[in-house]
Amino acid sequence: MELCILGPAFGLSSIDAECIATFALLQRLDRKDWSLVPTHDDREGLPLLVSSGQRICGFKNIARHLGAHQHEGDAIALSSFLERGAQTLLDISLYVSFENYSTTRSAFTQILPWHTNYILPPRRRAAARARTEHLGISSIDVDNAHEDLSGRPSGMDGVGKEQAFEVEAQKRASLLLPRKDTLRSLLQKPEHSAVFKLHALADNFFGPLQDMLGEKDFLLGADMTSVDCLACGYLSLMLYPKLPQDWLVSTMRRKYAKLVAHVERMNKKLGLRTNAEAVMSLAQSNPGVESLARRKMTLPWQIPARSSIIDIVAMTTQELISHIPGLKPSTSVATIRPDMQLFWQRQLPTFLTALAASLGLGVFAVFRMGILTWPRGEELHVFGRKRFSDYGHLGAALAGISVLSQQTQGHADSHMAPERGEKATIVDVDVDVEPISMR
Amino acid sequence: MPDDDPPESQSIDDDEPSPQPTKVPAKSKPSVFDSLFAIPSPLKHIFDRVPLITYTANELPLRSPRDGRKNILHLFTTPEDAKTGRPSFNPACLKWQVYLKFTGMPFTTVPSTNHASPPGALPFLQPGVSASEPSKQQQPVPSNKLKRWIATQKPGEKAQEPPDDMRYEAFTSLIDHRIRRAWQRPTPATPLHRPLLSNTFVQLTIAHKLRRAAEMEILKSNPSSTPSTTIIEADIFRDAEEALEALSTLLEKEDEWFFGQEKPALFDASVFAYTELLLDEGVGWRENNRLGEMVKKHENLVKHRERVKKMYF
Numbered sequence: 001m002e003l004c005i006l007g008p009a010f011g012l013s014s015i016d017a018e019c020i021a022t023f024a025l026l027q028r029l030d031r032k033d034w035s036l037v038p039t040h041d042d043r044e045g046l047p048l049l050v051s052s053g054q055r056i057c058g059f060k061n062i063a064r065h066l067g068a069h070q071h072e073g074d075a076i077a078l079s080s081f082l083e084r085g086a087q088t089l090l091d092i093s094l095y096v097s098f099e100n101y102s103t104t105r106s107a108f109t110q111i112l113p114w115h116t117n118y119i120l121p122p123r124r125r126a127a128a129r130a131r132t133e134h135l136g137i138s139s140i141d142v143d144n145a146h147e148d149l150s151g152r153p154s155g156m157d158g159v160g161k162e163q164a165f166e167v168e169a170q171k172r173a174s175l176l177l178p179r180k181d182t183l184r185s186l187l188q189k190p191e192h193s194a195v196f197k198l199h200a201l202a203d204n205f206f207g208p209l210q211d212m213l214g215e216k217d218f219l220l221g222a223d224m225t226s227v228d229c230l231a232c233g234y235l236s237l238m239l240y241p242k243l244p245q246d247w248l249v250s251t252m253r254r255k256y257a258k259l260v261a262h263v264e265r266m267n268k269k270l271g272l273r274t275n276a277e278a279v280m281s282l283a284q285s286n287p288g289v290e291s292l293a294r295r296k297m298t299l300p301w302q303i304p305a306r307s308s309i310i311d312i313v314a315m316t317t318q319e320l321i322s323h324i325p326g327l328k329p330s331t332s333v334a335t336i337r338p339d340m341q342l343f344w345q346r347q348l349p350t351f352l353t354a355l356a357a358s359l360g361l362g363v364f365a366v367f368r369m370g371i372l373t374w375p376r377g378e379e380l381h382v383f384g385r386k387r388f389s390d391y392g393h394l395g396a397a398l399a400g401i402s403v404l405s406q407q408t409q410g411h412a413d414s415h416m417a418p419e420r421g422e423k424a425t426i427v428d429v430d431v432d433v434e435p436i437s438m439r
Numbered sequence: 440m441p442d443d444d445p446p447e448s449q450s451i452d453d454d455e456p457s458p459q460p461t462k463v464p465a466k467s468k469p470s471v472f473d474s475l476f477a478i479p480s481p482l483k484h485i486f487d488r489v490p491l492i493t494y495t496a497n498e499l500p501l502r503s504p505r506d507g508r509k510n511i512l513h514l515f516t517t518p519e520d521a522k523t524g525r526p527s528f529n530p531a532c533l534k535w536q537v538y539l540k541f542t543g544m545p546f547t548t549v550p551s552t553n554h555a556s557p558p559g560a561l562p563f564l565q566p567g568v569s570a571s572e573p574s575k576q577q578q579p580v581p582s583n584k585l586k587r588w589i590a591t592q593k594p595g596e597k598a599q600e601p602p603d604d605m606r607y608e609a610f611t612s613l614i615d616h617r618i619r620r621a622w623q624r625p626t627p628a629t630p631l632h633r634p635l636l637s638n639t640f641v642q643l644t645i646a647h648k649l650r651r652a653a654e655m656e657i658l659k660s661n662p663s664s665t666p667s668t669t670i671i672e673a674d675i676f677r678d679a680e681e682a683l684e685a686l687s688t689l690l691e692k693e694d695e696w697f698f699g700q701e702k703p704a705l706f707d708a709s710v711f712a713y714t715e716l717l718l719d720e721g722v723g724w725r726e727n728n729r730l731g732e733m734v735k736k737h738e739n740l741v742k743h744r745e746r747v748k749k750m751y752f
Contacts, residue, residue, distance in 0.1 A: 084616050
């Protein structure tokens, strides 16, 4: 049985929260027959369990397959709450926030091969931004500093999307009209209001969670359950990484000590701390050294699979093509019953774009090749333009030379006809005849 | 020619009996100016033939409240349903419609669209002119501020607090997340709504846009473990089934409201919004309504919906 997860980072077993949760689940079930493969191939989704021919993806499905899924209403509600709230907080703290993203990016660099490094983290970041853009806290995301306000729903207050121009204008205006900085105006500045919003989000998530934990050791009673593993996965990724903007960690440690204690208890019990460098060095080392390193580790890590050159090329081209508008891969839906929409209806935008492009190219090719000609009208006359012949004898002579050269090239007919005044082949040269003494 | 008005009005008094008694005595003393600028009588006869028509008053602008004192709730609904106050066919609108009925606030419903609402989303409430401040302009209330607005309207009553049960947030996320995802997945059972325009291309485009928007919503709420452009329907419906089971277990006894409260609250409204639309035959579900079948399996949810419908609609 193989569990494929994203590689280790931040001292945890993976950089993705659900992978940590699945790993914790397998540790808790204490089975002996499984191995752990750090991979970057997420075409089928990660975490991925490969067991006796079946490929199962996602924490819920894996738990169901291993028989550890809980059916009680409370457990289901709790897992849904965790998925929703924790995902938002992790998106903001790890991916959307610009300073933290550089830390996350460097952690990714350690575990991904070079080509995936340009594909996977930006894709995850784009997904994180799409998920959290309705919250309106993009002031912590420097990339969005010059975004326009046209797409913003008008119901939201102007949090976090202050235009740079307005700020400058206000600063200059304040020089003319000195206004005291009241507390309210300071608090309403985008950088501060974003912080308030983030703290409100964190409190809305941690508060009910801590209430549900109460004085117990685990979330649903005195025994560890799969919901605890899921919570541990998300909460460890919030608690352990050392990030520049650490509002999440400080909130947790300051106000929610019970949750911190719960996470540390789970980590100690299940042995989830990992040394990322040791694991990734497995891939590079030669066989003799490798077995030594493997024996030192308590977890069943395997060598990550190397991707062939074909895979690399395919993945890169697929990613590049997906950025061309109109050719985006349409959503593939794994349906229970056959799709009611016809094939051509699903592909309609791609089809229309291809049609328009080929039509444009065809028209261009036809004109280029001379099958059709663009209709030509009369020659243009520009009055006031100084022509060569206006410049006196030398000008007339020069004009004659240029006309001669055009004649040799065979363009003379079309250009000469309307220019009757330009018959500059006649060159007037004044010759003064002086009586010369004949010898 | 302003000076012609007095003599004209007098002449029209001869043609049509219009009540202008005050004008006649005021102009009974003809001044020098009047005689100087009086219109010559042949022309006056011509003008007499052209009657003075008073047009009826223009209608008020569409947005102005007709009945100033009532609160108007803008919803997705049909004009016939709006007059009788029947439930809307959109779960978010229906939730707030039912909640307003729970709290006993009087309101009327009006069919509307997204473009009419200032925050950009329906439902929203246009409050009526309050009795205490008749001149104050009322701002429309979006759905997320509705609860607070109700609390201000009824200062005497204690505000309805969410129950102390710590699982409240978790179960609310069940409805908002899992059931909503399953609702957004169109199946062969989804009722076809009336086409807006008969042009085929417009219909195709609008249908495509709506389908695409629903897909994007589901993709955004996918857990990060699934690949980024895939929707796995089996997972969505299995999650929804578990969510419905959990809700049914929460509502243990059949004649009480959720969380054991005496009066129905916001949570009941949220559950009713989905169960009503899934079980209602009038919405027009076609064959094989999976979600509807799942709800019908739980007797207490069906009875809860019927109870609310009987009491409030």
